[in-house]
Amino acid sequence: MQGRLLFRNEDEVGRAKRIGIENLDAKYTLSQLASGEVLFAATGVTDGTMLRGVNRNGERAYTHSIIMRSSTGTVRKIEAFHDWTKKTEYKNTKV
Structure with a gap:
């Protein structure tokens, strides 16, 4: 894997130079x-x-995540079920 820095504007170019x-x-x-x-x-x-x-799906959502750790080579995959009726901050939000 290789990569290059990609700057969105001159401010980011200036920040890169400053560091x-x-x-x-x-x-x-x-x-x-x-x-x-x-x-x-x-x-x-x-x-x-x-x-x-x-x-x-209605008042529920399913998400899929991955977590990797370099030192041990551990890879975890997580399938999560979210019930919006149990999360008070989302009770009045339509999904």
Whole structure:
């Protein structure tokens, strides 16, 4: 895996320069992007190759998430069921 920084505006370019990034077009390796103990977590919003998106069904929703830990190689997949009637902050929200 490799990556480059992508700046949305001149303010972000200035911030990168202020923290010492000299080559704004540099290509970074995986170990340069994320080294040491790394945790990665994601929840699908729309269907994709890695995760299914949120599936809404009346007052319920189903989500699919993945959590990875670099030091142990552990990969966890979570399928969650959300009951909006039990969550007071969502009781008056239509889903």
